Amino acid sequence: MELGDALVQLGKFIGAGLAMGIGAIGPGVGEGNIGAKAMEAMARQPELIGTLTTRMLLAMAVTESTGLYSLVIAFMILLVG
Amino acid sequence: MKIQLTKFDKILLGFIIAGYLAILVYIFATGYHFPKLGDDVGQRWIYQLPFGNSLLSRVNPMTIFMSWAIMIGLITFAASIKVFTVIPGKKQSLIEMLLDYLLGLTKDAVQKEEFVRPTFNIAATLFLFIFIANVISGIPGIQAVPRNGGVVFTIFEDTWYTPTSDLNTNATFAVMVLIISHAFAIKAKGFGKWLKGFFEPFPIMFPMNLIGELAKPVSHSLRLFGNIMGGGLLVLIISYLTKYFLMPTFLWGFFGIFVGSIQALVFTILAIAYIGSVIE
Numbered sequence: 001m002e003l004g005d006a007l008v009q010l011g012k013f014i015g016a017g018l019a020m021g022i023g024a025i026g027p028g029v030g031e032g033n034i035g036a037k038a039m040e041a042m043a044r045q046p047e048l049i050g051t052l053t054t055r056m057l058l059a060m061a062v063t064e065s066t067g068l069y070s071l072v073i074a075f076m077i078l079l080v081g
Numbered sequence: 082m083k084i085q086l087t088k089f090d091k092i093l094l095g096f097i098i099a100g101y102l103a104i105l106v107y108i109f110a111t112g113y114h115f116p117k118l119g120d121d122v123g124q125r126w127i128y129q130l131p132f133g134n135s136l137l138s139r140v141n142p143m144t145i146f147m148s149w150a151i152m153i154g155l156i157t158f159a160a161s162i163k164v165f166t167v168i169p170g171k172k173q174s175l176i177e178m179l180l181d182y183l184l185g186l187t188k189d190a191v192q193k194e195e196f197v198r199p200t201f202n203i204a205a206t207l208f209l210f211i212f213i214a215n216v217i218s219g220i221p222g223i224q225a226v227p228r229n230g231g232v233v234f235t236i237f238e239d240t241w242y243t244p245t246s247d248l249n250t251n252a253t254f255a256v257m258v259l260i261i262s263h264a265f266a267i268k269a270k271g272f273g274k275w276l277k278g279f280f281e282p283f284p285i286m287f288p289m290n291l292i293g294e295l296a297k298p299v300s301h302s303l304r305l306f307g308n309i310m311g312g313g314l315l316v317l318i319i320s321y322l323t324k325y326f327l328m329p330t331f332l333w334g335f336f337g338i339f340v341g342s343i344q345a346l347v348f349t350i351l352a353i354a355y356i357g358s359v360i361e
Contacts, residue, residue, distance in 0.1 A: 058346065058350065061340075064308075065308075068303075072310070
């Protein structure tokens with residue numbers, strides 16, 4: 001393998017790792033917040049657990065999307081081209 | 082609670098375990114081809130039409146086949162419960178529950194009475210199609226993989242090919258929702274008022290509002306695409322790490338059925354919210 005190709009490979013792996021690692025911070029914090037608040041609400045009003053769980057999962061799915069963008073970018077760096 | 086197994090249960094359980102072991106022995110003895118990372122993962126079967134040489138003359142045949150298969154399946158299912166009775170059967174109560182929930186969501190989000198019904202039709206259609214498409218990505222089935230320069234049809238090596246793991250399908254739906262929402266807005270408010278909505282707080286905000294509208298379909302489509310496509314690739318990666326000793330079935334169940342149904346609901350709710358926010 002030429003030095004240039006090796007450098008390209010190096011850049012690809014570092015880039016994919018950074019994209020996924022930094023991109024996972026935001027959704028992690030966000031989903032933690034959603035989970036904590038949902039737990040508080042459920043403890044306050046246990047009769048609403050069914051509704052709150054559905055809403056919590058929905059909000060988590062929306063929050064997750066920024067992390068998924070970085071996942072897509074990481075896969076594109078690794079697998080495409 | 083103590084679990085009690087009858088004789089029939091024990092025999093059934095024995096058959097299931099024997100079948101699982103037989104499949105494992107068959108797989109490891111016959112050199113079954115596993116999808117490998119960097120080999121054919123993330124590749125698609127792309128067909129070049131005989132005329133033209135541009136991007137528009139290339140199609141993705143599996144997306145078209147599976148979309149039509151899902152549509153025909155849904156239409157067949159709908160035709161099978163044409164007669165609605167006062168005392169609902171199993172299928173009818175399932176459909177009624179689902180559509181009632183979606184209608185409630187639509188009524189909450191869309192304030193104008195005359196637009197509830199069209200919005201609900203669009204949302205329910207989107208939900209049914211995307212839900213079926215996502216759930217079959219959790220069930221083993223037929224997939225077309227480009228391998229060694231040709232195309233190989235594989236059965237039970239991977240899940241069914243799902244049209245929502247192709248960005249073309251999701252982007253089409255998202256752009257469709259954008260265009261429909263603005264058509265509804267023009268119909269509801271009139272052209273002048275709709276145009277004025279872009280200059281809302283002050284005229285200097287026009288570029289912001291325009292970019293905000295155009296960014297909607299991007300995030301809308303990429304959310305679904307990233308979940309389904311990323312889920313499928315993650316299943317392959319986790320299975321590859323354990324050298325396929327662990328059957329990826331429960332991963333397919335999680336990423337295909339659980340995440341898939343939530344994402345179908347999220348896509349539908351966002352479509353309703355976009356339409357509802359624009360026509361107010």
